[in-house]
Amino acid sequence: MNLSKYSTQELNELKRDIDKELKSRRKEDAKKAQKELKSVAEKYGFNLNDLVGGQATRATKGKAPAQFRHPDDPSKTWSGRGRKPVWIKEWEAAGRSLDELRV
Numbered sequence: 538m539n540l541s542k543y544s545t546q547e548l549n550e551l552k553r554d555i556d557k558e559l560k561s562r563r564k565e566d567a568k569k570a571q572k573e574l575k576s577v578a579e580k581y582g583f584n585l586n587d588l589v590g591g592q593a594t595r596a597t598k599g600k601a602p603a604q605f606r607h608p609d610d611p612s613k614t615w616s617g618r619g620r621k622p623v624w625i626k627e628w629e630a631a632g633r634s635l636d637e638l639r640v
Contacts, residue, residue, distance in 0.1 A: 605638040614640075 540548065571585075578585045603614035607624055615622050621629075628638065 603640055605635060606640050608638065 543551065574589075575585045578588055601616035601618055604617040605615045605625065607613035610624075613622070613624055615625055625635070625638070629635065
């Protein structure tokens with residue numbers, strides 16, 4: 538396929554259409570794969586959830602609950618994971634304890 542005859546706008550539209558189609562096909566393929574997996578599980582006397590249901594992925598775990606909350610601005614929270622937010626660093630630099638912020 539010779540793409541050099543298309544304008545930039547036409548190529549962008551074509552790319553958008555291709556991305557949309559690929560997304561649609563990916564969903565269809567996932568449904569098809571799930572159906573096949575279910576069939577194989579049932580063949581051996583299992584429920585599909587028995588085989589894969591207990592494995593939580595990062596996406597399904599969700600956001601960690603807040604462990605620390607700013608005393609003056611309750612919208613500022615920190616789960617205690619990852620890098621410390623600036624307000625936590627400032628709090629500690631002032632000689633205050635993290636325990637004072639614990640939820």
